[in-house]
Amino acid sequence: MYNQESSDDQQVKTPLTQDSAQAKEEKVDVKKLVAIVPPPSVLFAKERKTLREKRIRLVYDPSVNKDEAKISKALAEELNIKNFLEITVAGKKRFRFKAVIMDSLPNDIVYVNPEVMKIHGVADKSICTIRSAG
Numbered sequence: 001m002y003n004q005e006s007s008d009d010q011q012v013k014t015p016l017t018q019d020s021a022q023a024k025e026e027k028v029d030v031k032k033l034v035a036i037v038p039p040p041s042v043l044f045a046k047e048r049k050t051l052r053e054k055r056i057r058l059v060y061d062p063s064v065n066k067d068e069a070k071i072s073k074a075l076a077e078e079l080n081i082k083n084f085l086e087i088t089v090a091g092k093k094r095f096r097f098k099a100v101i102m103d104s105l106p107n108d109i110v111y112v113n114p115e116v117m118k119i120h121g122v123a124d125k126s127i128c129t130i131r132s133a134g
Contacts, residue, residue, distance in 0.1 A: 051079055053131035058087065060114035060124045069097035070111035071130070076101045079132055086133035087112070089122050096133050 054075070064070055069085060076099060079085075087095045087110065097112065105111070110130055117124075 053129050054079060055127055055129050056108045056110055058089065058117070058122065058124075058126045058128040059109050059111050060117065061111035062114055064100070064111050064113045066113045066116050067098055068100050068113070070100045070102055070105060072105040072107050072109075073101050073103050075105075075107050075110075075130075078107075079130065081130075081132045082134075084133040085110075086131050088129040088131075089126055091129075093120055093122060095120070 056075070061070065069087065071081065071085065075081070081099050081101070083099060085097055085099045087097065089095075095112075095116075110128070114124070
Protein backbone atom coordinates (compact mmCIF):
# COMPACT_ATOMS: atom_id res chain seq x y z
CA MET A 1 0.00 0.00 0.00
CA TYR A 2 1.11 3.49 -0.72
CA ASN A 3 0.16 6.82 0.75
CA GLN A 4 -0.01 9.63 -1.77
CA GLU A 5 1.13 13.06 -0.67
CA SER A 6 0.68 15.80 -3.22
CA SER A 7 2.65 18.97 -3.39
CA ASP A 8 2.38 21.75 -5.98
CA ASP A 9 4.20 20.13 -8.91
CA GLN A 10 5.01 16.56 -8.01
CA GLN A 11 3.42 13.61 -6.29
CA VAL A 12 5.37 11.53 -3.83
CA LYS A 13 4.43 7.98 -3.02
CA THR A 14 5.53 6.74 0.38
CA PRO A 15 4.86 3.27 1.66
CA LEU A 16 2.60 2.98 4.70
CA THR A 17 4.33 1.49 7.70
CA GLN A 18 2.64 -0.55 10.35
CA ASP A 19 3.01 2.29 12.90
CA SER A 20 1.16 4.84 10.78
CA ALA A 21 -1.57 2.32 9.94
CA GLN A 22 -2.08 1.58 13.64
CA ALA A 23 -2.18 5.29 14.46
CA LYS A 24 -5.01 5.80 12.00
CA GLU A 25 -6.94 2.89 13.47
CA GLU A 26 -6.41 4.07 17.08
CA LYS A 27 -7.87 7.55 16.56
CA VAL A 28 -10.50 8.21 19.20
CA ASP A 29 -13.67 10.08 18.42
CA VAL A 30 -13.49 13.64 19.79
CA LYS A 31 -17.13 13.53 20.90
CA LYS A 32 -16.33 10.63 23.21
CA LEU A 33 -13.46 12.57 24.76
CA VAL A 34 -15.59 15.69 25.26
CA ALA A 35 -18.28 13.62 26.97
CA ILE A 36 -15.74 12.57 29.61
CA VAL A 37 -14.60 16.12 30.46
CA PRO A 38 -17.01 17.88 32.85
CA PRO A 39 -18.27 21.39 32.03
CA PRO A 40 -16.50 24.39 33.64
CA SER A 41 -19.49 25.20 35.85
CA VAL A 42 -19.02 21.89 37.65
CA LEU A 43 -15.26 22.33 38.00
CA PHE A 44 -15.46 25.85 39.47
CA ALA A 45 -18.64 25.38 41.51
CA LYS A 46 -16.64 24.35 44.59
CA GLU A 47 -14.89 27.72 44.72
CA ARG A 48 -18.13 29.72 44.47
CA LYS A 49 -20.24 27.94 47.10
CA THR A 50 -19.65 30.33 50.00
CA LEU A 51 -19.86 34.07 49.53
CA ARG A 52 -17.69 36.23 51.73
CA GLU A 53 -19.56 39.49 51.18
CA LYS A 54 -22.60 40.85 49.41
CA ARG A 55 -23.87 44.28 48.37
CA ILE A 56 -27.34 44.98 49.73
CA ARG A 57 -29.63 47.85 50.77
CA LEU A 58 -29.33 49.46 54.24
CA VAL A 59 -32.70 50.58 55.65
CA TYR A 60 -33.51 52.58 58.77
CA ASP A 61 -35.64 50.85 61.44
CA PRO A 62 -36.21 52.66 64.75
CA SER A 63 -37.14 49.41 66.53
CA VAL A 64 -33.54 48.11 66.18
CA ASN A 65 -31.10 48.75 69.06
CA LYS A 66 -28.04 50.95 68.42
CA ASP A 67 -25.56 48.07 68.45
CA GLU A 68 -27.67 45.61 66.43
CA ALA A 69 -28.62 44.96 62.81
CA LYS A 70 -31.52 42.80 61.57
CA ILE A 71 -30.91 40.43 58.66
CA SER A 72 -32.79 37.51 57.14
CA LYS A 73 -31.97 33.93 58.04
CA ALA A 74 -31.23 33.06 54.39
CA LEU A 75 -28.72 35.92 54.08
CA ALA A 76 -27.07 34.94 57.37
CA GLU A 77 -26.63 31.36 56.15
CA GLU A 78 -25.37 32.50 52.75
CA LEU A 79 -22.67 34.75 54.28
CA ASN A 80 -22.02 32.45 57.26
CA ILE A 81 -23.00 35.14 59.80
CA LYS A 82 -23.37 33.78 63.32
CA ASN A 83 -22.94 36.55 65.93
CA PHE A 84 -21.51 39.72 64.43
CA LEU A 85 -21.60 41.35 61.00
CA GLU A 86 -19.65 44.16 59.40
CA ILE A 87 -21.30 46.78 57.20
CA THR A 88 -19.20 48.94 54.87
CA VAL A 89 -20.75 51.99 53.20
CA ALA A 90 -18.99 53.56 50.19
CA GLY A 91 -15.81 51.62 51.01
CA LYS A 92 -14.94 54.15 53.73
CA LYS A 93 -17.33 53.86 56.66
CA ARG A 94 -17.28 50.56 58.52
CA PHE A 95 -19.64 49.49 61.27
CA ARG A 96 -19.73 46.33 63.39
CA PHE A 97 -23.11 45.19 64.70
CA LYS A 98 -24.53 42.25 66.61
CA ALA A 99 -26.58 40.20 64.15
CA VAL A 100 -30.28 39.73 64.88
CA ILE A 101 -31.36 36.94 62.53
CA MET A 102 -35.07 36.74 61.63
CA ASP A 103 -37.01 34.52 59.22
CA SER A 104 -39.55 37.02 57.94
CA LEU A 105 -37.13 39.62 56.47
CA PRO A 106 -36.26 40.09 52.78
CA ASN A 107 -32.88 38.71 51.64
CA ASP A 108 -31.53 41.91 50.12
CA ILE A 109 -32.04 44.34 53.04
CA VAL A 110 -30.29 44.94 56.37
CA TYR A 111 -32.12 46.98 59.04
CA VAL A 112 -30.17 49.32 61.34
CA ASN A 113 -30.89 52.07 63.88
CA PRO A 114 -31.38 55.48 62.17
CA GLU A 115 -29.74 57.51 64.96
CA VAL A 116 -26.38 55.78 64.57
CA MET A 117 -26.40 56.10 60.79
CA LYS A 118 -27.40 59.79 60.80
CA ILE A 119 -24.53 60.61 63.17
CA HIS A 120 -22.08 59.04 60.70
CA GLY A 121 -23.72 60.58 57.63
CA VAL A 122 -25.23 57.45 56.10
CA ALA A 123 -28.57 57.96 54.34
CA ASP A 124 -31.60 55.69 54.44
CA LYS A 125 -31.72 53.05 51.69
CA SER A 126 -27.98 53.32 50.95
CA ILE A 127 -26.12 50.51 49.20
CA CYS A 128 -23.68 48.77 51.54
CA THR A 129 -21.44 45.72 51.64
CA ILE A 130 -22.16 43.19 54.37
CA ARG A 131 -19.86 40.41 55.61
CA SER A 132 -19.36 38.23 58.66
CA ALA A 133 -17.24 39.80 61.40
CA GLY A 134 -16.67 36.81 63.59
